Amino acid sequence: MGAKIDIPMFVLAGGFGTRLRSVVPDVPKPLAPVHNKPFLFYLINNWIDQGVREFIFLLHYEADKIIKFLENSEFKKLNPDLKISYVVEPVPLGTGGAVKFALEQYSIDGPFLVANADTWLGKGVQSLIASPLPSIVTVAVSNVSRYGEVYINDGIVESFAEKCQTYKKGQVNAGMYLLSAGPFLELTETTFSIETAILPKLVAAKKLGATPLDCNFIDIGIPEDYQNFCNWLK
Helix, strand or coil, X not given: CCCCECCCEEEECCCCCHHHXXXXXXXXXXXXXXXXXXXXXXXXXXXXXXXXXXXXXXXXXXXXXXXXXXXXXXXXXXXXXXXXXXXXXXXCCHHHHHHHHHHHHHCCXXXXXXXXXXXXXXXXXXXXXXXXXXXEEEEEECCXXXXXXXXXXXXXXXXXXXXXXXXXXXXXXXXXXXEECHHHHCCCCCCCCHHHHHHHHHHHCCCCEEEEECCCEEECCCHXXXXXXXXXXX
């Protein structure tokens, strides 16, 4: 088990999951069933094993179902020092707007982690915590076209390439971040994306670190990769 981490992890779990709805029509994407348990069950256990002790879930679409799962789970019983809370966006605010909303609700002004509720990373929390603030996790994939490529030089993100049709290997944004409150709270907008409003400014200032990982990386956002995760876990 990883050393205990004393900063919160914001979990982005408010999306509509439209691409997965053809095979998971009845529950929000984080609750997609995997061998009779929600995908989120495996994520939370993995993060706990890596040392996370405070979760703040950022919710919107079918928030009541995720809240019911969190409140009925035994995570806190099995881990007495665990804190699990959530905020529900009144309207969809985008990934960045959701984080800003939570920062304001909980009066957080220091560093924090951000992770996606639809992406499995086998490890990375401890490596990210040991990285300079701010940083993102990247992973090498055989085909960057679905994600867009991350270009790194001497541990610093130089640029992000848009999604493209070119089939090639490369590093991609794995959707886990170590960030601080300042860049979010400075924005006057309420609805915005981390990927378009926060990260590009950090890259332009040459302040965004990169933490490349060699581990399992599965985004269950499309049916094929959801099935891949089910098969892999089996």
